[in-house]
Amino acid sequence: MALTIRLPRADRTLETYELAPARGFPARTDRPLARVAYAAAHMVADPLAEGDPWLTPAIDWDRTIAFREHLWDLGLGVAEAMDTAQRGMGLDWPTSLELIRRSLSAAKARGTQNGKGAVVACGAGTDHLPPENARTIDDVIRAYEEQIEAIEALDGRIILMASRALARVAKGPDDYARVYGRILSQVKQPVILHWLGDMFDPALAGYWGTADLDAAMDTALGIIGDFAPKVDGIKISLLDKEKEIVMRRRLPAGVRMYTGDDFNYAELIAGDGELHSDALLGIFDAIAPAAAAALAELADGNEAGFHDILAPTVPLSRHIFKAPTRFYKTGVVFMAYLNGHQDHFTMVGGQESTRSTQHLAELFRLADKAGLLTDPERAASRMAAVLAVRGL
Template identity: 60%
Template sequence: MTAVIRLPDATGQLREYQPRAVPAELAPAGEPFTSRIVFSAAHVVADPFADTNPDGPAAVDWDTTLAFRRHLWAHGLGVAEAMDTAQRGMGLDWAGAAELIRRAGAEARATGGRIACGVGTDQLTGPVGLAEVRAAYEEQLAVVEETGAQAILMASRALAAAARGPEDYLEIYGHLLRQATEPVILHWLGPMFDPALTGYWGSEDLDAATDTFLDIIAAHPDKVDGVKVSLLDAQREIKLRRRLPRGVRCYTGDDFNYPELIAGDEQGFSHALLGIFDPLGPLAAAAVRTLDTGDTAGFRALLDPTVELSRHLFQAPTRFYKTGVVLLAWLAGHQDHFTMVGGLQSARSLPHLARAYELADGLGLFPDPELARTRMARLLAINGVDQ
């Protein structure tokens, strides 16, 4: 039996927790998914031995970062690359993201893995005009298309700052969609993930913003594969999903309500592009394969219990969810350290991390529960919690 571990709670008190002895039993990876398209937004692994600082360029452990992508592909998941889960705009600059896109794109071609990559404007610094925003998007779109990956047009902080109203979004996105060689995924990232995106699509009124978003899609339905919606509002996503043109997919980015949105209803369902599927990879894959058989109840039975962990990791301030994601990757043995680019490993409290460990262990996510317990105990000891 795995030894008891003492964990700090939100009140600062210590309590004993008995970890699982064995991981969850999941069906092995099999045939590709048939009922849903599923992407995991993947994190990057920092190089802990690089002599860097939070203001400098990211130092990435490329071998371990790419090995984690192979882990996701092995379970049948697609990889959503260079997204906010990879710390775009929070430690990973455009130079690092471009290198990540090129390396992961080459790895996807070599292994046959599905990949879509984020296209943004994060090479820009300071106030800029719409012409600079358009040129930055074009530069990044070219990099992604050169790799053969699908493009995800990400929300742009620079565009949010420069746009005067909905007409500017219509002009910029219309130009990019006309230029794209293959259908893209449009990403609506809410301000809970990035406060700089408040008022995106030209209005803080979400109904008005939705109308502008849909106008862009309606003008170019042949160039929009789908939309990724990250607003953490299930009913709003469902209403949007029902208004999409035929053939345009909805990819849920709702890390609070994903089981019900993927399961769908009598009028449709969402595919998935989720940061929580980074730590949930094998379990999420097993759930989707269950759904492929038509067993919606079995799908929900596997995935519903994971929502408590996801809501914990993505609790406000939501943009710091990456810290919990990387913690779980370390505890699961996917990397040898708990270090993040930009020093973001310090962005969550010790009680928060302890609860993330407890919830993940309860789900049986750790292939080696004793390794996870040992590593968690080591982190606690560094912070003054002896076992």
Template identity: 60%
Template sequence: MLLPSQEGTLVSYSLTGTPLIPRAPKVAFTRTAFAAAHVVSDPIAERAPWVGRPAVDWENTLKFRHWLWDQGLGLAEAMDTAQRGMGVDWLTAKELIERTMVEAKAHPLKPRVACGAGTDHKSLDELKDADAIIAAYETQIEAVEAAGGQVILMATRALPAINAGPDTYARVYGHLLEQARDPVILHWLGDMFDPALCGYWGATDVAAASDAALDIIMSHADKVDGIKISLLDQAHEEAFRARLPEGVRLYTGDDFNYAALIEGDGTHYSHALLGIFAAIAPAASQALEALAQGDRATYHRLLEPTVALSREIFKAPTQFYKAGIAFLAWMNGAQSHFIMPGGFQSSREISHYGEVFRLADQAGLLSDPDLAISRMSTLLALHGIDGDRS
């Protein structure tokens, strides 16, 4: 078929990959692995897609989560991959958390589920000081705990918006951690994922921000399960994780360098809380299985081809990566359409989808090649491209 290239030309492409077959792992993983999953829209029920609550296809949204759990992966629910603050509001996220936890409790593997708690049910105009931010967080923490999920304290846009310094972060996080029922996961999302988070932890200098975050963790280590870092900086993550107190995990959110970070440097390694794992679940699961068995050659063979795919999906502007996750779900039959909350599928260009298609094939991640070709041809036709033309 003909696929568009980044150079603005059409290039002939034939599928060459051998599809990986999703399956349950044969051994327990030696790394905790959360896949951050997206939300499947119900385009028929959708009304005024740029305003109000999105229409969700709950059946297929939850079916996708079962697919991840069946492969031994945990779930990071209602995070930025689920378009929090970019098409999905708190009430929808709360319902998503509640529905997911019901399914997780009934699943035979009893999968681990951590859920995002933030402040996005309040406008920034309502969050002008630390007390208001704490109260907003508490509302969502209570909802997550009531549903039975582990809390992820999502980075909030409200703290940078009030130019909070390290002391304010220490006060807010210290209060929340002491009130939390169980140890939580902290969340450091770089401004490449959300420009409104620039200066998180009270400093634009990464070294100073790291010190502030580590001070909070050190002061409340018994209430911190770990911290997810998404800065796309391997050297920073390696240095940061070496400074963590014993028992506190580093969950990589580095969708560019996850293979090396998860494998580790012989002394330390990262766990995973990654949006890309939802797109590459068979490769991720089977690579983690190989790593647990000491088979590093298979680990690299399975995971390394996914890195180029992930770097394309998460290319700048990085916040639009969710479109690539949903695109591959559509390619692989997890949903019948390529419509996202707020029409988010339009955030990437057709040449991007052509490249994601190529790289997914080469990584063995187009599970049904005939279906993928048919759906890619449909998308090309919508862009005025005859993909079958020779």
């Protein structure tokens, strides 16, 4: 008998939607993956914690770390305490550092399995320094140094996150060169730089000292060129594939381009036959089994199989990351709820309320069409529960 659910349509009527069978992607893999691939992982809130959700982050640590184990089982690296984990939108620096500590500890406890370790890279920024309290470039440098020192003390690898405070106080490209030059000259291991566009965070408008993306790229490339041995790669999250392609052609040898383009990741990862992008993506949290399966097919030389798996996920990702893009975390957590990685749809800061009922219903349809609902019956039951709370 077909599995169906009543879903709202844009015209405010309800439709009887028939679910497709799951594609049955493996929950773990020992196959090699074609690219370096990080999933920027979400955090799981504790829905029973006492406190005010808008003010105090309450984390379900067991479920949060269990989700990282799920990503490692699939051969994916974890990009920890990034914007997907609600960094700057509910997750403060002390809690971020505790998340990093626990994640690194869990990775170390796994040791090496099948010749592969659990890879973690950790977000270091300046978010403990409120932008309005930043007065000088030296304030920004000290804030970066404080977080980097704390992460390096845990033997963590660094993702150097964009800084709202720097965007506020910098007078031009030279100030960015000064900050990044100082930080890169000190780091213990090569870092991943993160260029996060203002569609993800409006406070980062004009990053690298200009609103002109080509000029901004020149500044970033100049910094990378000066400190190439200290740069593993750069993740750009501009949702502009042409800018990414241009930039990856200009990177120094040995410096990776990590795509953060949640609209065009499939073609950017596949590459143009000469150059390709590696991956550091929030959407890989939501589609991890499909992403791992696709990258394994690509490693086998089966590009058609790669696209067969990944192409149907792109409409879902474009929906989750649609404007206002900064609210994409809601869709990522909703996918984790539908697929049984957590038993509730509660987020730190009440962020589960940032997307409409219509948005969540369309997300459900697109996830089903991509074969991403691991247990369609459970997913339908959970979707129905959320709809009931929202009056349907």
